[in-house]
Amino acid sequence: MKLVVDNSEPEIAIDSIDQNLIASIQNGLPICKRPYAKIADQLELSENEVIDRISKLLDRGFIKRFGVVVRHHELGYKENAMIVWDIPDDQVQIIANKMKSYSFVTLCYRRARQLPEWRYNLYCMIHGKSRDEVMNLLNEMLDSNNWHSFEYDILFSKQRFKQRAANYILNQGMLEK
Numbered sequence: 001m002k003l004v005v006d007n008s009e010p011e012i013a014i015d016s017i018d019q020n021l022i023a024s025i026q027n028g029l030p031i032c033k034r035p036y037a038k039i040a041d042q043l044e045l046s047e048n049e050v051i052d053r054i055s056k057l058l059d060r061g062f063i064k065r066f067g068v069v070v071r072h073h074e075l076g077y078k079e080n081a082m083i084v085w086d087i088p089d090d091q092v093q094i095i096a097n098k099m100k101s102y103s104f105v106t107l108c109y110r111r112a113r114q115l116p117e118w119r120y121n122l123y124c125m126i127h128g129k130s131r132d133e134v135m136n137l138l139n140e141m142l143d144s145n146n147w148h149s150f151e152y153d154i155l156f157s158k159q160r161f162k163q164r165a166a167n168y169i170l171n172q173g174m175l176e177k
Contacts, residue, residue, distance in 0.1 A: 014062055017043065021053055022063070072106075073160060077127040081134050084120035086151035092122055098145060099124045104137045119151070131156065 014022075020043055029035040036054075037047040045053075057063045072080065087095050092110055099108045099122075107125040128134035134156075142148055 014057070017045070018053055018057060018062070021050065022057070025054070072127045076129055078129060079131045079134050080125060080127040080157050081131075081138070082155045082157075083124050083126060083138060084153050084155060085122040085124070086119045087122045089121070095147070095150075096122055096124075099141070102137075102141055104128070105141075120153070 021039070024039050024042060030038045032038055034047065036050045039045075040047045040050045043050070054063070054066065058066055085095070096108050096110060099105050104126055105124045106127055108123070110122055111120075113119055113121045126134050126137050128137060135154075138154070
């Protein structure tokens with residue numbers, strides 16, 4: 001699993017235990033049956049305390065996202081497209097929630113428009129084993145929700161880049177207790 005830490009200034013400072021926790025998970029969780037227990041052993045904490053601290057870091061905004069990075073290509077999903085949408089601002093949250101309900105939508109997020117050059121404000125990623133499959137999935141979503149009136153564009157990937165999390169704790173060593 002990878003995480004992205006929000007680099008904005010939070011209102012409440014984090015302690016050295018949380019800093020060490022972030023340092024220990026920012027490049028991924030250990031691949032084992034109980035990764036939180038392994039981290040807990042390294043930090044001299046309980047497994048429940050590690051889970052609780054990660055949850056609180058997420059709630060307080062110190063960790064922006066925490067989830068799995070799937071290497072789709074290795075799983076046979078050779079094509080992917082970012083669908084960019086021009087959705088009325090008052091409907092973005094409703095539409096995004098509906099998009100996120102589809103199992104084939106792997107990312108869905110809002111970005112500010114960059115007018116006049118870029119009118120799109122909602123983005124979703126669809127992966128498929130072929131371009132035809134991606135297009136069929138998009139059409140299924142369009143048809144079942146009657147979203148044909150929304151302006152959108154389809155951006156198929158041409159190159160694959162390595163996915164990795166950002167590092168926010170520069171010194172990988174643990175802080176002094």
